[in-house]
Every structure is written in C-alpha cells, then in structure tokens.
Amino acid sequence: MKKGRVTIIDIARELSIAPSTVSRALKDHPALKKETKDAVRALAKKLDYQPNLLALNLLQKKSNTIGVIVPEITSHFFSAIITGIQDVIGDSEYNIMICLSNESYEEEAVIIKKLLKIQVDGVLVSPTSETKNFDHFRTLQKNDIPVVVFDRDCPGLEADKVLVDDYAGAFQAVEYLIKSGCTKIAHLGGPLNLSTTKHRLQGYLDALENADIPIRKEYIEHVPGFSHDDGLKPAERLLKLEDLPDAIFAMNDNIAISAMHIARKMALKIPDDISIVGFDDEPHSSYFRPSLSTVWQPVYSLGMLSARIILHRLNDKGPQKNFRQEVFKPELVLRASSRECASRKNDKVKL
Amino acid sequence: MKKGRVTIIDIARELSIAPSTVSRALKDHPALKKETKDAVRALAKKLDYQPNLLALNLLQKKSNTIGVIVPEITSHFFSAIITGIQDVIGDSEYNIMICLSNESYEEEAVIIKKLLKIQVDGVLVSPTSETKNFDHFRTLQKNDIPVVVFDRDCPGLEADKVLVDDYAGAFQAVEYLIKSGCTKIAHLGGPLNLSTTKHRLQGYLDALENADIPIRKEYIEHVPGFSHDDGLKPAERLLKLEDLPDAIFAMNDNIAISAMHIARKMALKIPDDISIVGFDDEPHSSYFRPSLSTVWQPVYSLGMLSARIILHRLNDKGPQKNFRQEVFKPELVLRASSRECASRKNDKVKL
DNA sequence: AAAGACTATGCAAAGGTTTGCATTTTCCTA
DNA sequence: TAGGAAAATGCAAACCTTTGCATAGTCTTT
Numbered sequence: 001m002k003k004g005r006v007t008i009i010d011i012a013r014e015l016s017i018a019p020s021t022v023s024r025a026l027k028d029h030p031a032l033k034k035e036t037k038d039a040v041r042a043l044a045k046k047l048d049y050q051p052n053l054l055a056l057n058l059l060q061k062k063s064n065t066i067g068v069i070v071p072e073i074t075s076h077f078f079s080a081i082i083t084g085i086q087d088v089i090g091d092s093e094y095n096i097m098i099c100l101s102n103e104s105y106e107e108e109a110v111i112i113k114k115l116l117k118i119q120v121d122g123v124l125v126s127p128t129s130e131t132k133n134f135d136h137f138r139t140l141q142k143n144d145i146p147v148v149v150f151d152r153d154c155p156g157l158e159a160d161k162v163l164v165d166d167y168a169g170a171f172q173a174v175e176y177l178i179k180s181g182c183t184k185i186a187h188l189g190g191p192l193n194l195s196t197t198k199h200r201l202q203g204y205l206d207a208l209e210n211a212d213i214p215i216r217k218e219y220i221e222h223v224p225g226f227s228h229d230d231g232l233k234p235a236e237r238l239l240k241l242e243d244l245p246d247a248i249f250a251m252n253d254n255i256a257i258s259a260m261h262i263a264r265k266m267a268l269k270i271p272d273d274i275s276i277v278g279f280d281d282e283p284h285s286s287y288f289r290p291s292l293s294t295v296w297q298p299v300y301s302l303g304m305l306s307a308r309i310i311l312h313r314l315n316d317k318g319p320q321k322n323f324r325q326e327v328f329k330p331e332l333v334l335r336a337s338s339r340e341c342a343s344r345k346n347d348k349v350k351l
Numbered sequence: 352m353k354k355g356r357v358t359i360i361d362i363a364r365e366l367s368i369a370p371s372t373v374s375r376a377l378k379d380h381p382a383l384k385k386e387t388k389d390a391v392r393a394l395a396k397k398l399d400y401q402p403n404l405l406a407l408n409l410l411q412k413k414s415n416t417i418g419v420i421v422p423e424i425t426s427h428f429f430s431a432i433i434t435g436i437q438d439v440i441g442d443s444e445y446n447i448m449i450c451l452s453n454e455s456y457e458e459e460a461v462i463i464k465k466l467l468k469i470q471v472d473g474v475l476v477s478p479t480s481e482t483k484n485f486d487h488f489r490t491l492q493k494n495d496i497p498v499v500v501f502d503r504d505c506p507g508l509e510a511d512k513v514l515v516d517d518y519a520g521a522f523q524a525v526e527y528l529i530k531s532g533c534t535k536i537a538h539l540g541g542p543l544n545l546s547t548t549k550h551r552l553q554g555y556l557d558a559l560e561n562a563d564i565p566i567r568k569e570y571i572e573h574v575p576g577f578s579h580d581d582g583l584k585p586a587e588r589l590l591k592l593e594d595l596p597d598a599i600f601a602m603n604d605n606i607a608i609s610a611m612h613i614a615r616k617m618a619l620k621i622p623d624d625i626s627i628v629g630f631d632d633e634p635h636s637s638y639f640r641p642s643l644s645t646v647w648q649p650v651y652s653l654g655m656l657s658a659r660i661i662l663h664r665l666n667d668k669g670p671q672k673n674f675r676q677e678v679f680k681p682e683l684v685l686r687a688s689s690r691e692c693a694s695r696k697n698d699k700v701k702l
Numbered sequence: 703a704a705a706g707a708c709t710a711t712g713c714a715a716a717g718g719t720t721t722g723c724a725t726t727t728t729c730c731t732a
Numbered sequence: 733t734a735g736g737a738a739a740a741t742g743c744a745a746a747c748c749t750t751t752g753c754a755t756a757g758t759c760t761t762t
Contacts, residue, residue, distance in 0.1 A: 004412075007718060018742045023720060031740060053469055054409045055718035058747050061355070063405060064469075074431055074634075079424045086451050095469060098449045100437050118404055118415075118446060228638060257638050264640075283425075284635040287579060287608050289615075358748060369712045374750060382710060406748035409717050 006047040015039055026051075057119075066096050066310060067115040069125040071103045075226070075254075076282045077299055078126070081150065084303020085124060092311055094121065103225070105130040112136045116143060122310045126151045129191040129225075146313040150306040153195035160313065161325045162306045166196045169295040169330035170203025170249065171210075173277045176332060177247045178211045180341035182275055186219040186238045186245035188231060188255050197222070197251065200279065204249055219245055223255055231258025239266055239274075246274055247338075253278035253285045253294055260288070260337065275338040290336035297330045357398045366390055377402075417447050417661060418466040420476040422454045426577070426605075427633045428650055429477070432501065435654020436475060443662055445472065454576070456481035463487045467494060473661045477502045480542040480576075497664040501657040504546035511664065512676045513657045517547045520646040520681035521554025522561075524628045525600050527683060529562045531692035533598035533626055537570035537589045539582060539610060541602040548573070548602065551630065555600055570596055574606055582609025590617055590625075597625055598689070604629035604636045604645055611639070611688065626689040641687035648681045 008026075012019040017036070024032055025040035026049075043049075057063050068085060070078045082098060089096050097120065101108040108128050115123060116139070123140055125147060134157040137147050141159070150162040177185050187204045190197035201220070208215055218241060221234035231250070235258045238245055250256035256278030260270060268274050270290050278285060281296035305326055359377075363370040368387070375383055376391035377400075394400075408414050419436060421429045433449060440447050448471065452459040459479050466474060467490070474491055476498060485508040488498050492510070501513040528536050538555045541548035552571070559566055569592060572585035582601070586609045589596055601607035607629030611621060619625050621641050629636060632647035656677055 008720095009718075019718085020720075020743075021741055023718095024741090027720090033740060036740080050468060052409075052718050054405075054412065054414060055747090056720085058403075058405045058409045058717085058749095059719055061405065061747070073424060073433060074427055076425055079430050082449075083423070083425060083451060086449075095448055095465075097446055098433075098437075100434060114446075117401060228634070257635075261638065282635075283579065284608075284633075287612065287639070289640055359750095360748075370748085371713080371750075372711055375711090378750090384710060387710080403748050406717090407750085409719095409747085410749055412717075 005052070006049045007052065008049070011040060011043050011047065011049060014043060061119065062121045063119045064094050065118065065120045066094050066307075066314075067099060067111075067120040067123045067125075068096050069099045069101055069108060069111055069115075069123065069127075071101050071126065071128050073098070073100060075280075077252075077280055077297075080299040081126075081303035081306075084300040085307040086303075088304050088307035088311070094311070094314070101128045103128045103130065105132075109136050112140060116140065116145075120145060122146045122148070122314050124148045124150060124306050124310055127154055129194045132193060146310060148306050148310045148313070150302060151196070155195065158323055160309050160323050162302055162309065162328075163326070164196075164297050164302065164328045164330055166199035166330070167203040167206075169279065169297070169332070170200040171207045172203075172330075172332045173279070173293075173295055174204050174207035174249050175210070176334070176341060177249065177275055177277060177338065178207065178213065180275065180339040182247035182339070183213060184216075184219070184243065184245045185213070185247040185249060187221070188234055188238070188248060188250040188259060189220065189222045190226065190251040190255075191224065192222055200251060223251065226252055226254060228254045228258050231255035232262065235259040235262040239263060239268070244268075244274070247276070248274065249277050250279065252280045253282045253292060256292055256294065256337075257285075257288065260290075260292070270337050271339045277338055281333055286335060288337075293335045293338040294333050295330045296333045298328050302328055356403070357395075357400045358403065359400070362391060362394050362398065362400060365394060412470065413472050414470045415445050416469065416471045417445050417658075417665075418450060418462075418471040418474045418476075419447050420450045420452055420459060420462055420466075420474065420478075422452050422477065422479050424449070424451060426631075428603075428631050428648075431650040432477075432654035432657075435651040436658040437654075439655050439658035439662070445662070445665070452479045454479045454481065456483075460487050463491060467491065467496075471496060473497045473499070473665050475499050475501060475657050475661055478505055480545045483544060497661060499657050499661045499664070501653060502547070506546065509674055511660050511674050513653055513660065513679075514677070515547075515648050515653065515679045515681055517550035517681070518554040518557075520630065520648070520683070521551040521600065522558045523554075523681075523683045524630070524644075524646055525555050525558035526561070527685070527692060528598045528600065528626055528628060528689065529558065529564065531626065531690040533690070534564060535567075535570070535594065535596045536564070536598040536600060537596035538572070539585055539589070539599060539601040539606050540571065540573045541577065541606075542575065543573055551602060574602060577603055577605060579605045579609050582606035583613065586610040586613040590614060590619070595619075595625070598627070599625065600628050602630055604631045604633045604643060607643055607645065607688075608636075608639065611641075611643070621688050622690045628689055632684055637686060639688075644686045644689040645684050646681045647684045649679045653679055 008019045008022045012022045022040050025037040073079045099111040105128050123145055134154045137157055140147050148160040153163055174185060189201050205215060221238055223230045223234050239262050248259045250259055256276050259276050263270055263274050270276055278292050278294035281294045285292040285294050309324060359370050359373045363373045373391050376388040424430045450462040456479050474496055485505045488508055491498050499511040504514055525536060540552050556566060572588055574581045574585050590613050599610045601610055607627050610627050614621055614625050621627055629643050629645035632645045636643040636645050660675060
C-alpha cells in the first residue's frame, strides 16, 4: 500500500509502462494505442487518480489563480461584482483570490507584491480612492500578468477596462431633478481622486450648465469616505446654508441616506422641500421611506464581463495590446425621494 | 542575460557554489560561514531574488491556501466575517480562497472537490441551508485538512466550531418584547434545516413558555430564503390572521423589514400596533424609520477567531482532536421598532 | 605527525507532470 | 525476408527548492 495520493508513476508501475505514456493516455494523445489508453484510464479511475496541480503549477510556471483586488466587500456594490466574477471564473480552470485593499494605497501595493510572489496569472482590480500612481499595476504587466481594471478607472494606464458611464448617470439624474422643477441642486461628491467622483461631478456640472443654471461652489461638498457616517457632516453643511438647496444629488446611496437623515432632522419634507437622489441602487435603498431615487449600475454584469475579458487574455497569450474598454450604461431609478416631473412618462423608469 | 526570474541556481552559479548552500544561506543555516551567507544575501538582494513558491508548494505538498466557503457575500453578515478572516490570514503566510456555495448543497460539494484538487491546507466553512449531510467535510478531514465551522453549526460533525448563541439572542429579544407588554408574539423563522433557525426558534419558544404565554402554531412562519422578497408572503400570512400579532420576531433584518413593509401597507403603526425585532444588525437597519430593533452579532470577531483557530491547527500538526467550540454572545439592540419597556433602564442597551 | 573532532560545503534525491526526441515494435511492401 | 515506413512507447530533462548524508577541509590534541 502506498502512503500518499495516487500518482501517474503508481499507475505506470502497475501497468509496467512509462509515466509519460500514462500522461499521454490521460490526455488522449493520438499516438497511443487504444488499448493502452483504455487500460490506463480504467486503472486511473479505479485508483481515483487526481492529477497533482501543484506539480503542474511548477512545470507551467503558473498558479491557475486570478487575483481580485477590491477596496472592500461589505457594500453590496463590490460583493455583487465579485459574485459576477466568481460565477464566470468558477466554470474555468482558474481560481480567484480576493484581496481587500481597505481603500489604502499602501495595502494595495502590498497585495500586488503578494500576488506576484504567488505568481498569479491575472489580476482584476478596482483601485483604492488613494491610488494616484499606477506603477504597481505596470509591474504586473511587465511580468506578463494581464490586468483588467473595473469600475474605477486608472487614467493613463494601458489595460483592459470595464467601466460605468458615471458621467451619463449623473447627468441624467441631475437633468431629471431640473425637469422636476428643482433649481438649487447641490452635490455630495466622493473622494476627489476617484475617477467615478470626477465623472459624476462633471455630469452634475454639465447638466446644470446645459440648463443655464449657474454653478454655486457652496453647493458642492465632498465626503471623505463612502459610509453613512462620512456623509453626515458634509450633508449638514449643505443644509445649513442660508440659501437652502431644493435637491441633493449624492455620490452614492449611503451618502444620500445621510442627507435624508439630516434633512429629516431639520424637519424638511422629502421630496416636497428637498429632493434626494443617490447612486448605486443598493438593495435596501428601495425599502427606505421615502424610498430612494438613485442610479442603478449593472454590477453583476460588470463583474461577469471583467472576468470574461481576463479569461480571454489568459487563453490568448501573445503581447498585450488592443486593450478593450467597455462602458456600461447606468439607469436612473425614480422612487419617492424625488419629485414627480411633468414629462415623467417619457422617461425610462425602472421601479 | 537570463530569461525568466532569478533562481537559487543562478545565484549559485554566479558565486560558484552549490544551490543547496545558497538555500541554506538564505535561511540562515548555522553551519554556514558568515562570509558565504553575506555574499549570498548581497547577491540575492542585488538580483532581486524571489523564492519560487510554486516549487515550494510541490515540495511541501501544500498550497499555502485556506479555503473559505460561504453561502453568499452580498449580505453584510458574511462579508464582514470574511473581512475579519482576511485581516487575520493576511498577516500569515497563507492566502485565502473565497468560494460561494449560493446556498446550494450541490455547489458546496463541487467546491469541496475543487479545494481538494488544489490541495488547500485548511477550510473554513459555513454550510448552506440545504446541507444535512456532512460527509464532504469529513472527506476533507480524512485528507488531513482541518475544518473550522463558523456561524452555522453542523450537528454531529467533529470539528472546531465558532458559533453564536442564537438561542440566547432570540430568548432575549422575545423576553424583551414580553416585558414591553406584547403578548401575541409571532415568529418569522428561516429555512428549517439551519441550526441558526432551530436555535432562534427554540429561544422564541422558551421565552414564551418562560412567561407562561401559550404557543400558537399559526404565529410561526418560515421563510424560504433570506432576502427581503422571501419575507413578504410569510409576513403577509401573519398579518392577515384574524387575531393579529402585536409583535414579530424575525429571523434576520431583511425579513423584519419585509414585515415592516407589510405592516405599513396595512396601516399598522410600528411599534404602537405591532413591534418588530430583527436579527443581525445590518448597518442599514439603524437608518430605517422607524429604526429597527435587532440582535447584534460580533461578526468581525467571529471571522477573526475562526481564522486564528485554523492557523493554530495548521501550525500545530498532529492528529486532529480536542476540537474547540467557541460561542459568541449576541446583544439585543433596542431601537424604535419595538415599544419601550418599563424596566428598560436596567437592560444593557446598545444604540 | 597522525588521529580525531569539528566546520563548511556539495551531492543527489525527492516532489509529479509534461514533452521533444530517441528508440523500439509492428506492419507492409518489394 | 530484408528494408523501410509508420505506429507506439520510453528516456530524460525541465520546473525550483529543500535536506539527509557524504565529503572535503581545517584545526586541535596527544
């Protein structure tokens, strides 16, 4: 009786043939006699032979692992993306390794080093809100590790990218607020370094300009982070202005809910006194009262596409070029935290 | 110029010594001359030598990977546990591989096979709500892979376990409802197979019995899944009973919120007409109006402890025995969806 | 000066699989 | 039946590191 697991050598010995023949038999090599193949396969099955992937990894210099770097997973946004990624990668020969950067550039850099060390075959990454320099991603590429950036863009980095048209989402949202009669529209933006923050801000600005509404600096605040608590202070600043806004377009749903809280505390009626629109369409946003109008993003699809792209890169060796850039369209979801609008029937509405 | 990455052999050749000497120098083997060590270390640094973990894995027959199997990650509950796990494992030599079973026994079994194939060193698992048979976990153990079960128990499986005292949490919650004057307390339970469901149900039953309140079958409903939508129908059944309950203790926050919705739709006042208490303390539960009373669980700690236990097992080879069973105490969090209670001041309250 | 002790280093195997090339076996044809 | 082509299989290297044992070299002691 052998101790450990069954190897190709055990099978070879038992059948008095060479290990290489066994290997070929198991992969249906055309040069082999049918009988040999059958004998090998039968014995392999009988002994419950399991190929040793560790040996294969060494031989092929690859780990069959794809690293996924995200800032966090406690929000529905990233956990849904990961679910999409997992559902695609799960059917392939690859495994995914999820790494949390905690929105810290430093941790992100450490993760990259770790992934290099274990020789991941590819990396999917949504950079932290602190990341301004992308050289660590380029290091991956120099080591022939394809990188796919998702959701948060890395301007200047040449890589496959799967993004959301944040600009359009923001523009739509603010345009709707204007149509619904709001004129004093404030914005609660995210950390300034982030591409998503910038694009949503630009969408906000352009929608105002497009409607000939002057931009007021005091109506624009930026939050330090993405949690409910991060939004409270900035929301309070907006709602303590002398000339009170009649609408707030927030960077995400959590922040929008912070604004709702402050508004409620100040006895403002939503949406009569003030409309509030978020971004992300987190599942619980529809359960609030008033339910939150927001911008929906195809998170699951985003994850799936990112995964498909990296699988494609991995199968399709060769120099990395012709980078793809896919941009998903978000959709405005109108609920009860924003006023009705005369032309509402003409808008695409998702409830 | 060499093509690939620098190996121990490259260093050996350059210094005209044996690879084994290089290996020993890098691990500070006592038999080596200081000068040799220094020379090796200097060159290793200069060439930016990175040990090839793939080779090590093969040699040591281990993958340095810990599998983490969870039903899903889109809820705050599991994503927070994973964050705790990650924060502990991240500092070790191990990597974690997160696998989603989607509450499907079949998928869970497939995952186990995959983890065996890649030769994980250990597994952390919270079984699906369908899992009644634990032989697949025993298969892991037979292969000398330690298993740590967390949150959801596997009765009869001998393994390390990190659980929450669901019984006590439920008992406390229902006891409070009784103290606050409720007498017709209904329960929205989870899928019946789950240990957590059973224990919470038992806590509910015992709290009633303890107060001499007769148990009414029609006041007990079970939801098929954990999402908001899964709770709607069962909640409706409860609230359409002729003898309306004056309180609902729900399996989790999502279900509690389903109940809140149905109650509101029926113009019931919360908590005046009906008190509602959830379980889990999801972050958004405090933002609802009325804010949700619920039972808080130390999710992050639960993840960290599970991770520590498996690391300990991995360092501490030898036969698996003396399994640990750790049980965390949950805490009742009183908010606005339940009535005040005369003796409230005496309770430990977390807001 | 020789034996013994100790220090420093090298050799080679092991871990399991794949693959180009070499070799053997089989079969057909002249 | 020899020759050669074609079919089937084997050999050995490669992937990189670790480690028990062997060996070479140095020093000490009698």
